[in-house]
Amino acid sequence: MRQIINLTQTTSGSYLLLSSLDISRRNLALRGKEAFAQVVKLADYAREEINEIGGYYAFSKEIINGDSVFDFDRTKLSVNTLNVGLAGIEVYDLLRDEYDIQIEFGDLGNFLAYLSIGDRPREVERLVSALSEVRRRLSEVRRRFGKPDAAGLMRQEYIEPEVVLSPQDAFYAEKTSLPLEETAGHVCSEFVMCYPPGIPILAPGERITERIVEYIQYAKEKGCSMTGPEDPDIRRLNVLKGVY
Template identity: 75%
Template sequence: MDIERQKCAPIYTALERFRKQRVVPFDVPGHKRGRGNPELVELLGERCVNIDVNSMKPLDNLCHPVSVIKEAEELAADAFGAAHAFLMVNGTTSSVQAMILSVCKPGDKIIMPRNVHKSAINALILCGAIPVYIDPKVDTHLGIPLGSELSDARAAVEANPDAVAILINNPTYYGICSDLKGLVKLAHEHHMLALVDEAHGTHLYFGPDLPCSAMEADADMSAVSMHKSGGSLTQSSILLVGPRVNAGYVGQIINLTQTTSASYLLMSSLDISRRNLALRGKESFAKVVNMAQYARHEINDVGGYYAYGTELINGGSIYDFDTTKLAVYTRGIGLTGIEVYDLLRDEYDIQIEFGDLSNMLAYISIGDRIQDIERLVGA
């Protein structure tokens, strides 16, 4: 990574330059810098609506980037260790679908775990590919699905040598990681592409002592949800592409479904967040890991709850564990995770990520503070 170059944020810089020019708008959006919708200005602020603009010469165009957006994508590729990166504004749903649509044609087989995100299933509907499912093992005590075992993936590959790709979830919502390097190697040995749904793994590229990232494992494409743990605005994402894949063709596939009115609020947030992670990510995620580990220790001292972590690692279905994920088993106190979710929200004004029949998940990232962790633990 070129640290000196990573200090640049070309989309942000272009927007700041544009904002100071006081250009008279006779293009969309129709709110005209907020003048046509004062309530919107009151809600979002003048600076925000002033840069909610359309594509134009000095600001480039996401559908065919040639200047500042192209430079921002090159910087993202450098930061994440990819051959190419695409800024995505239709969420990581569109990133996952672009991966699958880029490699699968009607009738092609793709090997994937059964607990994939619905975006992957919808991509199969769109392209007519045939899924070959790997059933993930389940921790029957915690009630959570685990990662893809290498032996199960190998069996699926050997039974379906005509498959074109393997899709891997890494990490899962609960922090479970598969043997990513082993799975990628398996795919390549059988002339298949390795695609990774890395929606919950942005931080793996920047944090110290965290599980392996997709690009580090030599995967061919990865869908990275920058807004989840990377600090960008909701709905913004990055699609990473490795050297084995034709990035020009992937761009054509993206343009089949992605908006032609890309939000500069989303794109600039990706640009700024990439710079922040490249320059300060290691330090920031070291703090995140420390906060999550502190919370895990304190919660386990309460009794009845079980905040699980690296002790689950078994070298197979739990090859590694993402310690930033604060997943807590709640049945020991006689409550479901859903009930704990509701209690925290309704009684303590604490919003966690989700609750299921046995667990709750608190998502800890770069915006959290130790006093917030104390409040969660104290509740």
């Protein structure tokens, strides 16, 4: 196998790839503005159709406020799912596993799909149809069992940290490992991040609260990828010894 690979591989750049990149560059140079105008038009159409379903919120430039949001890339189809009764990552999994639609990612409250010059209206129609069916199926199940639409969903996406020590001081301080459920009130000595979006839930030197513990448990339950701690399953966290 190694000999065959050595016969067919090269350290030189692939000229098929290089030529395709040059053709793409030429196409964008000559027709890029027109092509992306069509992408924006398709994305706006997708937002209108998704918002017509009900429950989903495909947001766009209306969120620009000149303060925390200065602009918005309309080719990125960002959709809030909480009013449907599902976390964004759950919709992401359903689209991939049951409808063969691969989107960019899902987090606790949203999913993100990219639109490009390679997408056509029929792909958008497939996505809209799948989202409509997901909502219909979920509504039927909830009516049958008498459950409210958004039961048990966590809407808070960011928890303001209480910084007790600098990250450097916390990193070099004496540590101990505790079960996650017993860490509330202690000062964390490692990063805890939920991907996506990859923003730290905890950083070294920040105090762990009951809300943060609940957030971590909720993210794990929903299937989010958690990174940072020494324990990859985040059953335990490293905290500082002593009282701070």
